[in-house]
Amino acid sequence: MNESQALSSREREQGTQFSPKFDAAGLLTAVVVDAATQAVLVVAFMNDAALVQTRLTGKVHFWSRSRGALWLKGETSGNFLHVEEILVDCDQDALVIRARPAGPTCHTGEASCFYRRLNPGAPDASALVKVKT
Template sequence: MADPQLTPEEQENGSVFAPKFDASGLLTAVVVDALTGGVLVVAHMNREALDATLESGRVHFWSRSRGKLWLKGETSGHFLEVAEVLVDCDQDALVIRATPAGPTCHTGAQSCFYRRLEVGEGARALVKVKT
């Protein structure tokens, strides 16, 4: 299905969902915990991943490294159940509020963002944080 061509006004203020995929056919998806608001994972979706997410209610991504559709939780059982999808002003990024069924990161951490960058005098280090 082709996306309708919208004016900037329609794109930014209208009610038609017309996602803008980049030259690689992707858009950015930021998944946050529906309960806490904490960032769980940032990944990319192509049209197939977006459609699968909207149809199933479970978050899917396009794996750039594997070159295939990826259902988050397909091997671990830690699915991300969609609560709400927010669309940015020019429709090229999404924030997905989801309920996680366990740790989100493949490392076993609750979030993929489990380290903070600390910058000191000439040094930079990653320090684990509680997620």
């Protein structure tokens, strides 16, 4: 993938050239949603290598900031995220990936990493309530 080229705002926002705009750490945000239900499954980060591997293999890859390494989602569990479609936001610094999960997405075994709701009126010690995912 080429380095982000100097595109005009119009070219970046209205054109057909894919020129991802990575942040200072070389990352962009990727939101993965279930292609069938549209439920948010996971939000993580991609660097250029993760984006290239995702496009080449059809399986979602991320950049693990904690491990400092490329990470194929599902490589140890077998719960891969199979890409159906990748949507690019207007300024090309974030992606929405519609994927078919091959099992639970969260490392906790939950279907989605978003399995708790914040109860705004409760004290922080009891503010999280588990929801069905």
